[in-house]
Amino acid sequence: MRRVSRLSQVAVAVASLALAASACGKTSSEAAQEEGGKEQGSGASSSYKGKGIGLAYDIGGQGDQSFNDAAYAGYTKARKEFKIGGVDMEPGDGESSADKVQRLEQLANQGYNPVIGVGFAYAPAVEAAAKKFPKTTFGIIDDNTVKADNVAGIVFHDEQGSYLAGVAAAKASKAKHVGFVGGVDIPLIHKFEAGFVQGVKSVDPKIEIEKRYLSEKPEEGGFASPDKGQNAAGGQIEAGADVIYHAAGLSGQGVIQEAGSQKKWVIGVDSDQYKHKALAKYKQYILGSALKDIGGAVYDLTKSVVEGDPRTGERRYDLKSGRLGFSDSNPRYRAMKDVVAAVEKAKQDVISGKVKVRTAP
Template sequence: MRLRRGSRGTRGSKLSQVAVVVASVALAASACGKTSSEASQEDDKDDKSGGSSSEYKGKGVGLAYDIGGQGDQSFNDAAYAGYEKARKDFKIGGVDMEPGDGESSADKVQRIEQLAKQGYDPVIGVGYIYAPAIKEAAAKFPKTTFGIIDDNTVKADNVADLVFHEEQGSYLAGVAAAKATKADHVGFIGGVDINLIHKFEAGFVQGVKSVDPKIKIEKRYLTEKPEDGGFSSPDKGQNAASGQIESGADVIYHAAGLSGQGVIQEAGSQKVWAIGVDSDQYKQKALAKYKDYILGSALKDVGGAVYDLTKSVVEGKPITGEQRYDLKSGRVGFADSNPKYTAMKDVVAAVEKAEKDIVDGKVTVETVP
């Protein structure tokens, strides 16, 4: 794994658009890790300074990335944006750590416990894969607040389960796809065949059918297990998108993490619509070449959840228990950054109506395909 303290860079958040620049740093990681560059004196001082509140005694926020790591232009980068905004706003330190290739569950436990032992608070695992590690570490470090994104199975007094109604944003993506398709043929590509990604599929399919039940929907999962690269292989995403386009789909929605870059690349190359996920992928620099073909993105404000948890700890009132974010809370939504999308008045109107219907309780979105 790679351990960083305050990586320099700009990342777009999801609903709240964050752009923060901080000094580049690195620490030598433990036995399972890699070493990056030496810390600057300024950032080192920042990490030792503690929080903006005199009551806060932690070293800052500790963030452990999911498969794909920082730079996925999606899930992990959204978490990074919230991490950076919290560090800046609360004047605290922080360390963000990358997963290793082919790592074991023990490696995840070591990473989470290392952050807690060094005094970082909160310590946040980005992704359900951290559930066993968070559960084990929370018992050993009862005075540290832990957060886990996309999992609600860890029940402890010092753990916040940060979960989302992904199906709601996906429903909006389905409505947009159904209104935008000219071939009456759309596609869904999931990274891994698991319950979490099934929620994305379920919402998307329901949204499409709400517009026109006769529209054909292609469905494809890249792998059965996360360790097989479903969330971290752009080539797999590109191949899957190529197959769906060849079959006739002219709008493709992905929920595939880093693999989704390949989906968007292929869609853009073939001049069909892609719909991104988690972050506003229209704004991601790595995808700028294809942005004209990114219709929108189903947003999940992971960065906002990271920020909220950090804020609560710094202020001495840690959030714990299940925190579920939805359209009504503003932590789930659909991005409308592409001018080509906003010019499609019938598509925009349909998505806005669908959002209102969900918030008002007129539409309940399914979570199982």
């Protein structure tokens, strides 16, 4: 099993070697060393005694241009603002829940606080580690099932952002035929599908919708296989779809690549994928992205810990909170005034309660 951890501070290099050795992996701190970084104590609160943030990525890892990269953005922002250290760690291929437990416990044991698992798959690991380290604050993204005084369950109304994506897709489609690609056939991704379909049908009930899930289980590669995403998008375009929305993590890069190559609209997810350099070749075809500010949630939790008042329990974000939305970075999108107006109206309708978005297909 290969597991990689990125160390963002020179001063933690020695500790990280011990961490990597015990976790059967290796470190990757060269970039941070070249920047000449040094671990610093927090200037925000004299009560904070932690070494910084411990961030454990989900399937796909950093560089997915989506879910994990959004978490990394919050990690870097918090480290810079609060002048604290940090370690961010990659998942191993085909790893077990025990591997995740070991990773989180190593981070907590070395003094990182908070320790955050990026993705619902960390739930058993967070529960186990939180019991062993009651003085450490743990966070988990996309799960609220772990009930402990030192755990923050960070969840989003993904269906609301997806509803906006559906409205945008329906308004932009000339073929009256759109597509949805989900990474894994699980309840979390069903929320994305449900919101998207409702948004499309709110514009025109007659629009045809292609739907495809890339795998039944996360370990089968649905979130980490761009080739699967590319094949799915190709099939939907062949069937007639001219706008495709993906909720597929790293696999979504394949969706974007295929749609862009065929000059069809594609809608990204989680982070503003129009701005990602790795997708620059296709960005003119990225209509927008259903934003999910995971980075903001990571920042919020870290801020609360650094300031000595950890925000634990369920932490829920919706459109009204400002942590969900639809990006408008693409000038081609902004030029489509009717689409922009429809998306904005849909957003206000959801925030006001006029529209209730379903969470299941």
